[in-house]
Amino acid sequence: MAKFLTNRDDNYAQWYNDLVIKADMAENSVVRGCMVIKPYGYAIWEKIQAELDKMFKATGHVNAYFPLFIPKSFFSKEAKHVEGFAKECAVVTHYRLKKDEKGEGVIVDPEAKLEEELVVRPTSETIIWNSYKNWIHSYRDLPILINQWANVVRWEMRTRLFLRTAEFLWQEGHTAHATREEAVEETERMINVYAEFAEKFMALPVVRGYKSENERFAGAIDTYAIEALMQDGKALQAGTSHFLGQNFAKAFDVQFTDKTGKLDYVWATSWGLSTRMIGALIMAHSDNHGLVLPPKLAPIQVVIIPIYKNRNEAEDISKVALRLKDGLEKKGISVKYDDRDNNKPGWKFADYELKGVPVRIAIGPRDLENNTVEIARRDTLIKETIPQASIYDHVPGLLEDIQNNIFNKASEFLKQNTYRVDKWEEFVDIIENRGGFVMAHWDGTTETEEKIKNETKATIGCIPFDSPREDGKCIYTGKPSKRRVLFARSY
RNA sequence: CGGGGUGUAGCGCAGUCCGGUUAGCGCAUCUGGUUUGGGACCAGAGGGUCGCAGGUUCGAAUCCCGCCACCCCGACCA
Numbered sequence: 001m002a003k004f005l006t007n008r009d010d011n012y013a014q015w016y017n018d019l020v021i022k023a024d025m026a027e028n029s030v031v032r033g034c035m036v037i038k039p040y041g042y043a044i045w046e047k048i049q050a051e052l053d054k055m056f057k058a059t060g061h062v063n064a065y066f067p068l069f070i071p072k073s074f075f076s077k078e079a080k081h082v083e084g085f086a087k088e089c090a091v092v093t094h095y096r097l098k099k100d101e102k103g104e105g106v107i108v109d110p111e112a113k114l115e116e117e118l119v120v121r122p123t124s125e126t127i128i129w130n131s132y133k134n135w136i137h138s139y140r141d142l143p144i145l146i147n148q149w150a151n152v153v154r155w156e157m158r159t160r161l162f163l164r165t166a167e168f169l170w171q172e173g174h175t176a177h178a179t180r181e182e183a184v185e186e187t188e189r190m191i192n193v194y195a196e197f198a199e200k201f202m203a204l205p206v207v208r209g210y211k212s213e214n215e216r217f218a219g220a221i222d223t224y225a226i227e228a229l230m231q232d233g234k235a236l237q238a239g240t241s242h243f244l245g246q247n248f249a250k251a252f253d254v255q256f257t258d259k260t261g262k263l264d265y266v267w268a269t270s271w272g273l274s275t276r277m278i279g280a281l282i283m284a285h286s287d288n289h290g291l292v293l294p295p296k297l298a299p300i301q302v303v304i305i306p307i308y309k310n311r312n313e314a315e316d317i318s319k320v321a322l323r324l325k326d327g328l329e330k331k332g333i334s335v336k337y338d339d340r341d342n343n344k345p346g347w348k349f350a351d352y353e354l355k356g357v358p359v360r361i362a363i364g365p366r367d368l369e370n371n372t373v374e375i376a377r378r379d380t381l382i383k384e385t386i387p388q389a390s391i392y393d394h395v396p397g398l399l400e401d402i403q404n405n406i407f408n409k410a411s412e413f414l415k416q417n418t419y420r421v422d423k424w425e426e427f428v429d430i431i432e433n434r435g436g437f438v439m440a441h442w443d444g445t446t447e448t449e450e451k452i453k454n455e456t457k458a459t460i461g462c463i464p465f466d467s468p469r470e471d472g473k474c475i476y477t478g479k480p481s482k483r484r485v486l487f488a489r490s491y
Numbered sequence: 492c493g494g495g496g497u498g499u500a501g502c503g504c505a506g507u508c509c510g511g512u513u514a515g516c517g518c519a520u521c522u523g524g525u526u527u528g529g530g531a532c533c534a535g536a537g538g539g540u541c542g543c544a545g546g547u548u549c550g551a552a553u554c555c556c557g558c559c560a561c562c563c564c565g566a567c568c569a
Binding site for chain 2: 348
């Protein structure tokens with residue numbers, strides 16, 4: 001047991017905070033609400049980027065980059081959008097500093113006030129649609145399928161590393177289409193891309209669904225989301241895809257001539273996934289020993305640790321270790337050989353468990369004698385001794401096995417913690433005492449949703465796509481309902 | 492923005508109530524040695540504007556006043 005880590009069952013929130021710091025993924029910056037993503041955490045983000053980017057390209061998207069700064073006036077063009085973001089925008093008002101005549105430091109030069117203030121993007125719909133206006137004239141210019149990798153700023157009051165910070169990294173896709181059907185199809189396609197990514201690469205089972213009107217993106221007609229369940233029973237929204245209708249096209253006057261020569265407004269979507277996913281990754285799989293990373297996103301997939309008594313032994317072991325490393329790398333596996341002499345093997349074992357490295361190989365004098373290695377998997381902590389010659393065949397399968405096992409474990413947890421509930425008392429009991437996803441009937445009104453939220457802190461994560469038509473009564477008001485929705489307390 | 496808490500070495504803390512030698516401990520760091528199959532040990536060394544700014548006093552980490560920062564819990568959010 002990692003004694004430097006808060007016990008997960010004693011204090012989940014503290015366990016999470018400890019883990020992020022101790023596994024060396026990120027730290028709080030001197031700038032309030034902002035984080036420093038350290039190399040080990042950033043390496044995970046790079047893996048996420050690489051896989052998602054491939055998936056975006058495979059579905060016909062291209063990358064581009066739009067400015068960090070958005071003229072303030074752009075925000076007032078789409079009424080709902082303004083409402084949604086106004087409260088958390090950082091604003092640039094000046095463009096120059098000067099020496100403080102009275103003191104040592106610098107001050108904002110009052111003479112360098114911007115004519116029009118610039119908003120640091122909380123999301124880029126407005127500035128992108130302002131460009132699209134110039135790019136789109138005819139149906140021949142459509143569709144536009146653009147993604148951008150960027151940072152955004154939302155001035156949050158309470159922040160937590162990866163889960164909610166004032167500045168975060170994400171990708172935002174912004175597409176423009178000739179027809180409503182095509183835009184809806186795109187919205188669906190991308191939520192499916194996110195779901196596939198979550199399940200295949202993050203080993204994170206998700207529920208796909210619609211957001212309630214109340215939880216929708218500001219300015220969207222419809223928002224689709226994937227919801228994941230964390231080990232403490234709370235839900236985490238892991239990615240969203242929005243059907244924006246013609247709202248932004250109208251706000252920015254983006255019209256095109258269709259095949260029949262008629263003018264119409266362009267149909268839009270946007271979709272995003274952020275570094276918050278790293279928080280989900282941590283909270284979904286990790287344990288009291290530390291991180292548990294799915295092999296497909298682990299910066300280091302295999303670590304090799306030598307065990308030796310003296311210099312000669314160390315040299316002999318190094319030869320074997322480096323040979324194994326080389327062989328594994330030729331199979332496309334990322335391997336680290338840790339031959340630092342300032343920590344004992346036991347220390348290293350614990351440290352790589354804390355960092356969630358999927359597979360550990362230890363080589364000592366006994367192994368040298370028998371041509372074996374000790375191989376340990378992070379997910380189950382099971383160790384076995386195998387012949388050196390067999391590791392090239394063994395490790396790829398083992399990594400796959402670990403990836404599947406982590407996913408299956410999370411799936412089982414999701415299944416075990418999803419409840420069908422028809423009585424209000426039971427609803428409250430589960431939300432308050434057990435957590436998890438509660439599938440219950442809802443009368444479809446924002447009013448009821450708000451009341452449930454106020455009484456239990458549970459919100460509608462989503463209305464699952466696969467939630468069947470079913471006559472029932474609203475868990476709260478008893479009014480008729482056609483399908484169950486997913487309730488949970490949420491991050 | 493409300494409620495609570497904390498600021499002392501890179502990290503974690505003691506000392507503060509009740510002012511008084513040179514501000515201490517653990518971890519980490521550096522040097523030397525012994526070690527190495529689950530977070531090693533011995534010896535030595537370096538490292539501090541005690542959050543900031545005023546005040547009281549012969550004397551302030553300690554008392555008084557003001558400010559700042561951070562953390563936790565609530566209202567808002569990916």
